Amino acid sequence: MKDHLYNFLLHLGDNALVLGHRLSEICGHGPILEQDMAMTNIALDLVGQSRNIFQYAARMKGGDTTEDTLAYLRDATAFKNVLLVEQKNGDFAKTILRQFLYDAYNYPLYKRLMNSSDKDLAAIAEKSIKEITYHLKWSSEWVIRLGDGTEESHNRMNNAIQDLWSYTGELFKYSDYEISCHESGILPDLNGIAEEWNAEVKNIFAEAGLEIPEKAWSHDGGKRGVHSEHLGFLLAEMQFLQRAYPGQEW
Amino acid sequence: MNNWPLWEVFIRSKNGLNHKHVGSLHAADAEMAMQNGRDVYTRRNEGISIWVVESKHISASDPDEGESLFDPANDKVYRHPTFYNLPDELKHM
Numbered sequence: 001m002k003d004h005l006y007n008f009l010l011h012l013g014d015n016a017l018v019l020g021h022r023l024s025e026i027c028g029h030g031p032i033l034e035q036d037m038a039m040t041n042i043a044l045d046l047v048g049q050s051r052n053i054f055q056y057a058a059r060m061k062g063g064d065t066t067e068d069t070l071a072y073l074r075d076a077t078a079f080k081n082v083l084l085v086e087q088k089n090g091d092f093a094k095t096i097l098r099q100f101l102y103d104a105y106n107y108p109l110y111k112r113l114m115n116s117s118d119k120d121l122a123a124i125a126e127k128s129i130k131e132i133t134y135h136l137k138w139s140s141e142w143v144i145r146l147g148d149g150t151e152e153s154h155n156r157m158n159n160a161i162q163d164l165w166s167y168t169g170e171l172f173k174y175s176d177y178e179i180s181c182h183e184s185g186i187l188p189d190l191n192g193i194a195e196e197w198n199a200e201v202k203n204i205f206a207e208a209g210l211e212i213p214e215k216a217w218s219h220d221g222g223k224r225g226v227h228s229e230h231l232g233f234l235l236a237e238m239q240f241l242q243r244a245y246p247g248q249e250w
Numbered sequence: 251m252n253n254w255p256l257w258e259v260f261i262r263s264k265n266g267l268n269h270k271h272v273g274s275l276h277a278a279d280a281e282m283a284m285q286n287g288r289d290v291y292t293r294r295n296e297g298i299s300i301w302v303v304e305s306k307h308i309s310a311s312d313p314d315e316g317e318s319l320f321d322p323a324n325d326k327v328y329r330h331p332t333f334y335n336l337p338d339e340l341k342h343m
Contacts, residue, residue, distance in 0.1 A: 032254075034275050034286035041289055138285060145278070 004180035005118060006060055007080065008187065010070070011177070011223055013053035014081035017071055018231070019102060020046030021238050022089060031092050038138060042099070045131040052124045072242035076231045080175075083222040084167040086231045093146050093156035097164055100139035100204070105171045107136045108196040117185035140204045147208025157210055169218025171197070178223070256305040257283040259290075261297035267342070269301050277302075 023043035030036025054067035084102060089095045110132050113125035146153040172194040174182070181187035205212055221227065241248060254276040260269035272291050277283035283302040292300070311319060323329070 032276060034277065034290055037293075038285070038289040041293060141281065141285070145282075 002060075002184075004177040004184075005121075005186055006057055007175075007177035008181045009053050009057040009060070009121070010078075011080040011175070013050045013057060013070065014079045015085050015102075015106075016046045016053065017050035018079070018081045018234065019085035019099075020044070020050060021234060022085065022087075023095075023099075025237075026089055026095065039095070042135055042138070045135065049124075049128045049131070052127065056120050056124065068242065072239045076227050076235055077225040079227065079231060079235070080223050080225060081231075082167070082170050083219050083228050084164065084171065086222070086228060086234060087164060087167060088230055090160065090163065091156055093153065094160040094163060096139060096142045096146060097157065097160040099135065100143045101164060101168055101201070103132065103136040103139050104200040104204075105168075105193065105197050107132050107200075108193045112188035112193065116187070121186065136200075140200075143204050143210070144208040147205070147210040154209065157208070161210065161213060165213045166216060166218050170220040170222060173220050173223075175223035254278050257287075257302045258305050258308060259283075259287040260301040260303075261287075261291055262299040262301075263297055265298065269299065272296070274305060 020043045023039050023046070026036075027040045027043065028036065030039055050071070051067055054070045058065045058067050058070060084098060087094075087098055089098075107129075110125045110129050114122055114129060116122045116125065143157070147157045148154070172190045174190060178187055178190065182189065202212060219228075255278075256274055257277055257280075258274050259272050261272045262269045275283065275286050275290055277286050280302060283304075284300055287300045287302055291297070
């Protein structure tokens with residue numbers, strides 16, 4: 001088994017699962033019915049993407065490992081998602097901005113993964129890219145609406161930028177397994193993705209009348225299992241059922 | 251959001267069929283109405299095309315005038331194409 005590929009798959013799957021779970025937490029609490037459903041749809045898309053990736057990772061690992069053991073029986077330190085996706089929902093502005101910052105990264109990433117030297121991963125990326133394209137369209141429009149909306153929505157977007165900006169640097173910082181994956185052609189150059197991300201964020205922020213913060217210190221650690229305090233609480237809720245009643249099925 | 255206008259949503263379920271009214275929703279503008287329509291009404295593969303129109307632009311007949319508008323057609327059976335044999339190939343009549 002290629003350890004670097006396995007770890008990279010966990011990283012991709014964890015990003016999707018954790019963000020999907022975060023969005024699912026506000027199912028029924030959206031600002032209006034239509035956006036409530038939009039966010040729930042995105043949550044379901046993300047959980048579905050994580051399933052595809054975990055099924056592949058579980059096949060690679062073999063033994064008793066399944067998509068469920070990967071999702072429900074690993075502890076926080078074994079999760080490799082970026083810190084951005086585990087940040088709390090906050091207000092609607094923060095939920096939207098977190099989604100946009102992630103989508104603007106995820107879209108160029110998956111677009112390139114479609115040409116990955118790993119054929120299974122390329123197929124998964126191809127299956128996911130249509131959903132991700134819509135997520136990016138949806139979240140960019142909301143960034144523009146809120147940034148360019150009322151004084152209140154504009155201020156809330158600025159607060160969200162303050163809260164989340166320091167988690168964006170980690171997206172483009174190579175972990176050990178990403179370096180190995182890059183060397184073997186599984187993962188494209190993160191710098192190219194960073195360029196595309198910067199251009200997209202600059203573009204949408206300009207339309208929204210929002211300022212990009214000065215270059216600043218950024219958190220990292222998520223990719224190697226060092227998380228913010230929020231992930232433990234998230235997993236406690238997400239994993240409770242399988243921990244309390246092992247093997248339980250729908 | 252309470253003052254967002256109401257929109258009517260029409261979905262074409264497949265090529266060759268008409269757009270059909272499926273419901274309504276609130277949205278700030280046409281673009282949002284389209285996305286909301288997609289999120290609310292096409293989650294289960296219901297459609298391949300969406301139209302949205304602001305409800306205020308739809309002129310509706312007055313139910314009180316129903317008798318004068320529609321009843322006169324009741325006794326005019328000769329307007330139905332039931333006196334002809336329709337070829338089997340003809341669908342959706």
